[in-house]
Amino acid sequence: MMQPGYRFFPTEEELITFYLKNMLNNNRREDIERLIPIADIYTRDPQQLPGVSGVHNRNDTEEWFFFSPMQEREAQGGRPSRTTPSGYWKATGSPSWVRSSTSNRVIGCKKIMVFYQGRAPTGRKTGWKMNEYRALEEETVTPTASSKFRTGFSLCRVYVKSRSRSAFDRRPRFGTPRVAASVAAAASTVDLADHERVSILGNQSISISSPETSCSDFCDDIDWDSLTWS
Secondary structure, three states: OOOOOOOOOOOHHHHHHHHHHHHHOOOOHHHHHHHOOEOOHHHOOHHHHHHHOOOOOOOOOOEEEEEEEOOHHHHOOOOOOOEOOOEEEEEOOOOEEEEOOOOOOEEEEEEEEEEEEOOOOOOEEEEEEEEEEEEEEEEEOOOOOOOOEOOOEEEEEEEEOOOOOOOOOOOOOOOOOOEEEEEOOOOEEEEEEOOEEEEEOOOOEEEEOOOOOOHHHHHHHOOHHHEEEO
């Protein structure tokens, strides 16, 4: 059990380069699976997942990590089924590339999903979200649509959309919903409200504000690893 004040909070680069790649290469699996267990995400509803999480996240109230085995239909080139017993996971926005902080080469891809209660297309959006990470077969400077991914497992970060401004202490703190941001990596999309979307493009500095969006809403939806702050 981790002591108060300590958290298992790996970066996206660490999730792919250390945990996911070692898992795919069958290295140190016993140690890694203690921290990030294998779980079939789609046979459980999200509220059941904390109970089967790793030793350092089992008592966490915000986020949990899992290795998700690739489904047979996905391995054969089809689309995976993201339906759970009481709902379904739905992708939001476009997938984004994850880059190495040392070489700036693309090492993998991240897809963001939201959990809906009920059945499509009339499901009710919940506060459960998930980032799914996959590793590229070969790191590259300029990935394309034909870039190939490693098979076997993806790594999923499941988390609850928080209503607390102090959630996730590694995030920047804001006094108001207005935030000045300059993008450091690839383009990303931020959901400011169900009816409003704002695209943030590379090499641009912008101010983002919405009278209907609280600071905590903004904090939960933004792709933090693609931004630098000033």
